Amino acid sequence: MKEYxxxxxxxxxxxxxxxxxxxxxxxxxxxxxxxxxxxxxxxVLVNPESIFEVMSFLKPLYNGLQVISGVDYTEYIEVxxxxxxxxxxxxxxVMIKTRLKDRQDPRLNSISSLYLAANWQERECYDMLGVxxxxxxxxxxxxxxxxxxxxxxxxxxxxxxVYRGMKVNPENKMNRDDQLFEDNKQKGNEADLxxxxxxxxx
Amino acid sequence: xxxxxxxxxxxxxxxxxxxxxxxxxxxxxxxxxxQHPATHxxxxxxxxxxxxxxxxxIPHIGYLHRCMEKHCEAIDYRGILPFxxxxxxxxxxxxxxxxxxxxxxxxxxxxxxxxxVIRMIISEMQRIASHLMAFGTYALDLxxxxxxxxxxxxxxxxxxxxxxxxxxxLLYNYFWIGGVWNDLTDKxxxxxxxxxxxxxPELVKYDRLVSQNRIFQERxxxxxTLSLADAHSFGATGPVLRGSGSAWDLRKVDPYLFYNExxxxxxxxxxxxxxxxxxxxxxxxxxxxxxxxxxxxxxxSLKLLEPGPTLGKVSKVIKIPKGETxxxxxxxxxxxxxxxxxxxxxxxxxxxxxxxxxxxxSILPHIAPGQMIADFxxxxxxxxxxxxxxDR
Numbered sequence: 203m204k205e206y207x208x209x210x211x212x213x214x215x216x217x218x219x220x221x222x223x224x225x226x227x228x229x230x231x232x233x234x235x236x237x238x239x240x241x242x243x244x245x246v247l248v249n250p251e252s253i254f255e256v257m258s259f260l261k262p263l264y265n266g267l268q269v270i271s272g273v274d275y276t277e278y279i280e281v282x283x284x285x286x287x288x289x290x291x292x293x294x295x296v297m298i299k300t301r302l303k304d305r306q307d308p309r310l311n312s313i314s315s316l317y318l319a320a321n322w323q324e325r326e327c328y329d330m331l332g333v334x335x336x337x338x339x340x341x342x343x344x345x346x347x348x349x350x351x352x353x354x355x356x357x358x359x360x361x362x363x364v365y366r367g368m369k370v371n372p373e374n375k376m377n378r379d380d381q382l383f384e385d386n387k388q389k390g391n392e393a394d395l396x397x398x399x400x401x402x403x404x
Numbered sequence: 405x406x407x408x409x410x411x412x413x414x415x416x417x418x419x420x421x422x423x424x425x426x427x428x429x430x431x432x433x434x435x436x437x438x439q440h441p442a443t444h445x446x447x448x449x450x451x452x453x454x455x456x457x458x459x460x461x462i463p464h465i466g467y468l469h470r471c472m473e474k475h476c477e478a479i480d481y482r483g484i485l486p487f488x489x490x491x492x493x494x495x496x497x498x499x500x501x502x503x504x505x506x507x508x509x510x511x512x513x514x515x516x517x518x519x520x521v522i523r524m525i526i527s528e529m530q531r532i533a534s535h536l537m538a539f540g541t542y543a544l545d546l547x548x549x550x551x552x553x554x555x556x557x558x559x560x561x562x563x564x565x566x567x568x569x570x571x572x573x574l575l576y577n578y579f580w581i582g583g584v585w586n587d588l589t590d591k592x593x594x595x596x597x598x599x600x601x602x603x604x605p606e607l608v609k610y611d612r613l614v615s616q617n618r619i620f621q622e623r624x625x626x627x628x629t630l631s632l633a634d635a636h637s638f639g640a641t642g643p644v645l646r647g648s649g650s651a652w653d654l655r656k657v658d659p660y661l662f663y664n665e666x667x668x669x670x671x672x673x674x675x676x677x678x679x680x681x682x683x684x685x686x687x688x689x690x691x692x693x694x695x696x697x698x699x700x701x702x703x704x705s706l707k708l709l710e711p712g713p714t715l716g717k718v719s720k721v722i723k724i725p726k727g728e729t730x731x732x733x734x735x736x737x738x739x740x741x742x743x744x745x746x747x748x749x750x751x752x753x754x755x756x757x758x759x760x761x762x763x764x765x766s767i768l769p770h771i772a773p774g775q776m777i778a779d780f781x782x783x784x785x786x787x788x789x790x791x792x793x794x795d796r
Binding site: 236237239241242243265266269271272274282286288289290293317319321322326344346354355 | 465466469471473474509510512633634636637638639640641645650651652653656657658670724725726727728729730732739741743745746753754756758762763765766770795796
């Protein structure tokens with residue numbers, strides 16, 4: 203379990219990477235591990251075109267898909283698959299990553315035929331980051347309404363102004379107090395801050 | 405295999421034309437929820453029924469979506485703690501534990517021994533409280549009202565303790581990064597001991613009242629069976645996975661806190677009392693047995709309590725170096741995972757919550773077809789979801 207944590211399990215990672223590379227052509231699997239000043243866990247980076255083949259290869263080794271997470275790094279969108287082997291005798295898990303350069307129409311092959319969990323996880327990834335999945339059985343949004351515009355977890359996301367004739371975030375319903383508090387805090391104006399807090403009865 | 409992809413036209417011909425009759429019947433669409441007592445929150449399930457049998461169930465979620473992950477990108481690490489509370493509001497302490505462990509792992513903070521033991525005691529108390537809620541509401545779903553009152557009576561005692569140590573009854577903000585906010589006093593320890601002594605006979609009472617109840621057994625045995633292979637493929641964890649017959653428990657498999665220093669068993673669904681492995685009864689029964697184990701763990705942890713500080717050294721402004729982590733712990737409802745990406749700033753670059761309830765809700769369309777509607781209610785109750793965590 204600790205295997206995928208950095209430094210302790212690099213050997214296991216190297217074995218896995220070489221076996222992926224020999225089993226799947228064009229997988230281009232490589233190791234991402236924290237650098238000098240960095241902390242955290244290592245992961246395996248693979249080519250987005252061959253994600254389905256890589257997952258088919260990993261399915262016998264890891265029987266469960268825990269979660270699909272995505273991060274928008276502005277230059278590319280990264281999709282992370284967290285696989286685990288739910289076997290108390292032989293526990294192991296791994297983080298598989300892939301990077302999509304195309305921000306307009308990022309596409310991946312769906313793995314919902316391999317792991318049942320992927321169905322909803324991919325839907326969430328589509329809903330939040332706008333990554334589309336080919337051959338997905340039920341490609342819809344999941345948390346936002348079906349007719350919502352934009353993908354909230356993109357870094358350049360702007361909330362749509364009108365939704366079904368309703369104004370989103372109308373002036374009279376915005377919370378101004380937090381903003382006032384932040385402004386005063388940044389100015390370092392403690393006297394004002396205290397006066398403000400007293401006026402609010404805090 | 406994939407029931408949500410079922411061709412309904414085909415189904416209509418096969419299932420609904422009565423033998424020897426020219427009458428044609430149609431599937432009826434019924435919406436269960438979003439305001440329905442049996443859906444445990446704002447879950448809407450679109451059910452296509454053939455008379456009283458569920459032909460297809462499509463869960464619609466998102467009614468409680470509060471953009472938690474997006475908000476976290478703009479809030480500092482300490483400020484996120486109350487947000488994490490509000491995910492699974494019936495087991496807030498366990499959620500805080502996962503998040504603080506993720507941040508501490510990235511910071512390399514050492515948590516004092518006493519704080520770790522307190523965390524263990526409190527999160528096991530939380531597990532009991534959460535399972536009591538699951539037990540009470542499950543009986544309520546199946547039409548028995550009094551177990552709910554018994555369960556709430558005991559849960560109230562735990563909430564009183566939590567109120568005493570944290571000041572709040574539901575959303576605590578008690579586990580801080582680096583330790584816990586308040587120390588447990590001797591009075592609290594006495595209170596916990598007294599609670600445990602009274603609680604064990606209560607468990608026997610619940611067993612006789614509900615687990616051995618013939619009506620309850622008839623309603624849950626052989627209903628909503630989830631095979632082990634499917635449970636793995638769905639990524640199920642917690643009581644749902646253990647009810648399907650796997651002894652997977654993160655506390656045992658990858659011990660965190662001091663779970664390696666205490667002795668406890670992992671309850672597994674083995675088809676007890678003539679049930680079928682992986683059915684509603686097993687999932688329910690695993691929870692009941694887990695409460696017994698939690699009592700054992702708390703008793704042993706109380707002995708580990710030594711005087712000492714309860715908050716480690718954490719700088720006033722928390723800045724995490726560049727990197728990312730995936731930390732998971734065993735929460736009452738399954739494994740909660742935190743995927744934390746940091747760019748060396750005061751706020752996380754990305755915080756993704758792997759919610760066990762989200763995973764478990766996705767099992768519903770798989771086990772629903774062919775069930776009676778009343779049995780479907782039993783299935784929803786047995787996987788024990790909290791919509792705050794499903795929608796985030």
